[in-house]
Amino acid sequence: MGALTGKAAIVGVGQTEFYRDAKRTTLSLGLEAIKKAVADAGLRLSDIDGMTSYQTGDSHSSNDMAQSLGMRLNYAVDIMGGGSSSEALVAHAAGLLAGGYCRAIVIFRSMRGRTGRRMGGQALSGPQPNTVVTSDGQGPMVGVTTPAQNFGMAAMRYMHDYGVSTRQLAAVALTHRYHANLNPKAVFYKQPLTLEDYYNARWVSKPFRLYDCCLERDVSCAMVLMRREDSYDLRHPPVFVLGGTARTMSESPSYNAGRLHTPIYWHGSNWGRNRAFGMSGVTRSDINVASFYDAFTITPLLQMEGYGFVKPGEAGFWYQEGRGLIDGDLPVNTSGSHLSEGYSHGIQMVIEMTRQLRGRADDACPNWEEGIHTYDRKAGCRQVKKHDVGFCSAWGSPTQSSSLVLSQFATAN
Amino acid sequence: MGSPKINWSKFTINPDYDAAPWWDFTKEGKLMVRSCDVCGHRWWPPGAIGCSSCGNFEKTSWVESSGKGAIYSFIVVTQPILGAFAEATPYLSAVIDLDDMRGVTGLPVRVMGVIDEGDDQAGINSKVELYWEKISADGKQMPRWRLSTQQPANVWKFEGRPKGS
Numbered sequence: 001m002g003a004l005t006g007k008a009a010i011v012g013v014g015q016t017e018f019y020r021d022a023k024r025t026t027l028s029l030g031l032e033a034i035k036k037a038v039a040d041a042g043l044r045l046s047d048i049d050g051m052t053s054y055q056t057g058d059s060h061s062s063n064d065m066a067q068s069l070g071m072r073l074n075y076a077v078d079i080m081g082g083g084s085s086s087e088a089l090v091a092h093a094a095g096l097l098a099g100g101y102c103r104a105i106v107i108f109r110s111m112r113g114r115t116g117r118r119m120g121g122q123a124l125s126g127p128q129p130n131t132v133v134t135s136d137g138q139g140p141m142v143g144v145t146t147p148a149q150n151f152g153m154a155a156m157r158y159m160h161d162y163g164v165s166t167r168q169l170a171a172v173a174l175t176h177r178y179h180a181n182l183n184p185k186a187v188f189y190k191q192p193l194t195l196e197d198y199y200n201a202r203w204v205s206k207p208f209r210l211y212d213c214c215l216e217r218d219v220s221c222a223m224v225l226m227r228r229e230d231s232y233d234l235r236h237p238p239v240f241v242l243g244g245t246a247r248t249m250s251e252s253p254s255y256n257a258g259r260l261h262t263p264i265y266w267h268g269s270n271w272g273r274n275r276a277f278g279m280s281g282v283t284r285s286d287i288n289v290a291s292f293y294d295a296f297t298i299t300p301l302l303q304m305e306g307y308g309f310v311k312p313g314e315a316g317f318w319y320q321e322g323r324g325l326i327d328g329d330l331p332v333n334t335s336g337s338h339l340s341e342g343y344s345h346g347i348q349m350v351i352e353m354t355r356q357l358r359g360r361a362d363d364a365c366p367n368w369e370e371g372i373h374t375y376d377r378k379a380g381c382r383q384v385k386k387h388d389v390g391f392c393s394a395w396g397s398p399t400q401s402s403s404l405v406l407s408q409f410a411t412a413n
Numbered sequence: 414m415g416s417p418k419i420n421w422s423k424f425t426i427n428p429d430y431d432a433a434p435w436w437d438f439t440k441e442g443k444l445m446v447r448s449c450d451v452c453g454h455r456w457w458p459p460g461a462i463g464c465s466s467c468g469n470f471e472k473t474s475w476v477e478s479s480g481k482g483a484i485y486s487f488i489v490v491t492q493p494i495l496g497a498f499a500e501a502t503p504y505l506s507a508v509i510d511l512d513d514m515r516g517v518t519g520l521p522v523r524v525m526g527v528i529d530e531g532d533d534q535a536g537i538n539s540k541v542e543l544y545w546e547k548i549s550a551d552g553k554q555m556p557r558w559r560l561s562t563q564q565p566a567n568v569w570k571f572e573g574r575p576k577g578s
Contacts, residue, residue, distance in 0.1 A: 127493040132425045136432035136460030141555060142506040142525045143419070143498035149488055153508055157486035160537045160569050167578040199574050206489035207571055251465050254458055260465050261518050264486060264508065
């Protein structure tokens, strides 16, 4: 097991709603999420002395947030990045807490993912009028800049190599949508998706249709971590960090064209699988609930296979058999996540995992805050039945992955 | 769909120090890939200056490809994102395995290209070949790609909705 296994815990989580147009700054959104996370922990702002965040040059900093709230920090660092950053920052936080750099640390992401700078050069107003390329131009020179386009290249080759079709991609969209239908925070709460809806939707870029792609939104999410010994007497049961990986990545220099040894759909999870479980002291069969970064329907498939939950090429058929549904073999993406809850660059999946492992998924059950659930899905209960150990898998660039093993117990067994 | 109409007046190449030599070669109609003088690995894109096989970046050379290859993977872009490509949709962009270039691990060197007539005709394994289009007053040219006359039997085409689903 890792030196820090079970040493740190997530003690508070908070998020804004997923706005189509928040008409608010990333500062305002961030402050709301941070205050909610601190309150969820049962702490005061003055108890927090560390803060980290990630962004892509599109947000406010830890410094901005702390000063707006009158917080005096002992540690403040902001990193560059999108997907796969939140899990990496949890690992980072565990080290900071153990090392004594701070005693309670907030991690946040605040973005105007819909109305601010969008991923890959898209604009709400239509195509970019002019493109100036200041590097080699790979991508733009062939009209390929967005994540949907780049991941589409990986998806197409994967489908070719393993005999997978859009029917399996649809199974991912339908599974995550079903979970969003139970989640009051989700953009698609109580709005089912049928296979016909999936196939009738417009193309974004082939092989992806509209519901293969995540829901860009204006949103902020935050969480609070503390050392194990400080975490027991707070508002909710602590959720302990057992281990994981932080941006495991390929050696190859190119987004699409160059891979030294592997197909283009090969993902960092393939390199991180032994480290993540070995450090955490668990095996895949110990995992009760999981989430796989779903920027697109293809990405969960590659991560499930990369981390070894199923064999290469099988994940889509696994989804199609309903095995990822809330009462299936391994409930996945129980909030509806990026495809159907809203897109937050991954942090909401760690928040959702925290809620599930506490046994306190926010849902239609009247006493969910005390952890009392009916497990009646028709009545809107979305708490998974068994919630000892959870696994979060994240995706950055097509080759980059982070992961996180969380548990309601400080040691694996 | 013919040859996708790309409006290069809305597209400016102002390459950095690492990529500039590659764009200069395009003025002579040469498609170059970078080659490692230490271990012999070859790769594209031009902005990647270091060898991912051995870590050498101090000594590299350029080698010219014939510009014949086969589609390794592709997408069909249906939604205009870049203004230069606004009238080009739908167009097929592909990752292309060059026939005459391999890296030290044996995998082909891969480049990217828009394939003429691609949406209707092309798929994985389609044979393609290079031609050049002038895109700027200083003589820079863009590699463009068309389907070869001879096509293999095993072209894999994307099926939007499989039968029975």
